[in-house]
Amino acid sequence: MSTNPSASRANGAKLELREVAKAIAGRRILEPLSLVLEPGRYLLLGPNGAGKSTLLKLLAGLWRPSSGHVLYRGRDIYELDGDYRREVALLTHELGMYEELTGLQNLVLFGALYGLPRPRARAQELLERVGLRFFAHERVRAYSQGMKQRLALAKALLHRPRVLLLDEPFAGLDLRGAELLQQILEEAVSPGSLLILTTHDPERGFRIAERFLYLERGVLRAYGDRARFDAEGIRERLRGIRDVGVF
Secondary structure, three states, rough: OOHHHHHHHOOOOOOOEEEEEEEEEEEEEEEEEEEEOEEEEEEEEEOOOOOOHHHHHHHHOOOOOEEEEEEEEEEEEEEHOHHHOOOOEEEEEOOOOOOOHHHHHHHHHHHOOOOOOOHHHHHHHHHOOOOHHOOOOOHHHHHHHHHHHHHHHHHHOOOOOOEEEEEEOOOOOOOOHHHHHHHHHHHHHOOOEEEEEEOHHHHHHHHHHOOEEEEOOOEEEEEEEEEHHHHHHHHHHHHOOOEEEEO
């Protein structure tokens, strides 16, 4: 694969939102949003209830927008259906593992469902990568929360997604686990891929992300490039923003 940045963007995992909004039980969770997400690494910021998880579920195709369209490489993700699902992965607090199976059995099962040619080999590779090699044959019910989080990350990476969406991936991890996850994410996003993550630890998030988005009450308030600010500087600038700012 080419490492040329312009070539990667031209052929990469580009998402576009066109007036995308979401309401649940008559309550607007996400206000109409139009935005182009080029390949790269994004940190999605905002207070609790801002609409961050809702946005990730919309981008993953798990929820349909109440209005508007989410496009992947210029086509509506619901027209692409299975083709898009093979390109995207979403990691949430709902880990979606079979606790009576071992870590290895879970990954082999999901790898087979993705149609991977050698699911066991891929599963073993990822268990090694996330630091669970010696726990591969333990039932998931015996895993700590941090171990389950690592296993869920391995599951998300199984099919080498081009669009990786992570909702609070550092939750439940100790310092060693958080540092390992940061290293994995820095390596996992190949040229042309798209990573979007949320975290309550913006300092760590900005070690991974190149750009940021800031949501508040379902409205995109700001977006920009990390290179212009440190994490604290961005937080200072975001305070009191009422109109969309481009930094």
